[in-house]
Amino acid sequence: MATPTRIAVVTGSNRGLGYAIARKLAQKGIRVILTSRNETDGVKAKQQLAGEGLDVDYHVLNVTDDTSVQDFTIWLRETYGSVDILVNNAGVNPTTQPEESSLLTVQLATMQATFETNVLAVVRICQALIPLMQVNNYGRIVNVSTEMAALATINHDYYPLAPSYRLSKVGVNAITAILAKELQGTNILVNAYSPGWMKTDMGGENAPFTAEEGAETAVYLATLPDGGFQGQFFAEMRKFGGPFTLQW
Numbered sequence: 001m002a003t004p005t006r007i008a009v010v011t012g013s014n015r016g017l018g019y020a021i022a023r024k025l026a027q028k029g030i031r032v033i034l035t036s037r038n039e040t041d042g043v044k045a046k047q048q049l050a051g052e053g054l055d056v057d058y059h060v061l062n063v064t065d066d067t068s069v070q071d072f073t074i075w076l077r078e079t080y081g082s083v084d085i086l087v088n089n090a091g092v093n094p095t096t097q098p099e100e101s102s103l104l105t106v107q108l109a110t111m112q113a114t115f116e117t118n119v120l121a122v123v124r125i126c127q128a129l130i131p132l133m134q135v136n137n138y139g140r141i142v143n144v145s146t147e148m149a150a151l152a153t154i155n156h157d158y159y160p161l162a163p164s165y166r167l168s169k170v171g172v173n174a175i176t177a178i179l180a181k182e183l184q185g186t187n188i189l190v191n192a193y194s195p196g197w198m199k200t201d202m203g204g205e206n207a208p209f210t211a212e213e214g215a216e217t218a219v220y221l222a223t224l225p226d227g228g229f230q231g232q233f234f235a236e237m238r239k240f241g242g243p244f245t246l247q248w
């Protein structure tokens, strides 16, 4: 029997890492649904991929908006009936704000806004889309995190303190572990990974790696074989020449 064409949703895929992941998945013949909160930006990204001969689908999706997620889920169910791959990539990072350099000065409003996008929205999207994976008992969920969120090294000197961002990604890691526990025994595999410091709007010009390099591990985790890794936290593969798990 021929392998079915997999259907993948990538949140925040109009630019940066999400765009690079969408592009790489499409290059593998996966049916990608590129999503963005701003329709103009998303359509532009879809056209850019079309210019490379990559035909992706597009739908607007604001991960912090209940109605947007509901509308998207209804559209997805009616158009495809199920979904195979979910990359929770959309994220914000308020690290450039001066008060983000200390837990003693961080604005709780900033922290709340960061949690809305980086943590609660991941739960919202998982609640909406996992039922569409359960239809075929097949799913690969990739949560984009950062090694800066590893509790094992969170007090080391070589990272900025960045309390809102790092706490939010600790939340992403915890979601990954809890979901994996809940999905144990199913063919829905959920893992988190750190893409490394990349040249994107978030990462800035001085970052050593490109978004394309950061996307490699996401694609690996999005296409894990049945019985593959479940509930793990990965470093970017290029650093280690293959999959490498981090301590939470």
Ligand SMILES: NC(=O)c1ccc[n+]([C@@H]2O[C@H](COP(=O)([O-])OP(=O)(O)OC[C@H]3O[C@@H](n4cnc5c(N)ncnc54)[C@H](OP(=O)(O)O)[C@@H]3O)[C@@H](O)[C@H]2O)c1
Pocket: 011, 012, 013, 014, 015, 016, 017, 018, 036, 037, 038, 041, 061, 062, 063, 064, 065, 088, 089, 090, 091, 092, 093, 117, 144, 145, 146, 147, 194, 195, 196, 197, 198, 199, 200, 201, 202, 203, 204, 207
């Ligand atoms: N860059 C790095 O060095 C680095 C390192 C480790 C981890 N990460 C993680 O990698 C992921 C992607 O980061 P990036 O570097 O590509 O950042 P980016 O260039 O700033 O892109 C962020 C993406 O998230 C989208 N987004 C934000 N809020 C959204 C919402 N409510 N609904 C839908 N989309 C939303 C943005 O959409 P708009 O265009 O509409 O704003 C944009 O597409 C994030 O989770 C980030 O934490 C990045």
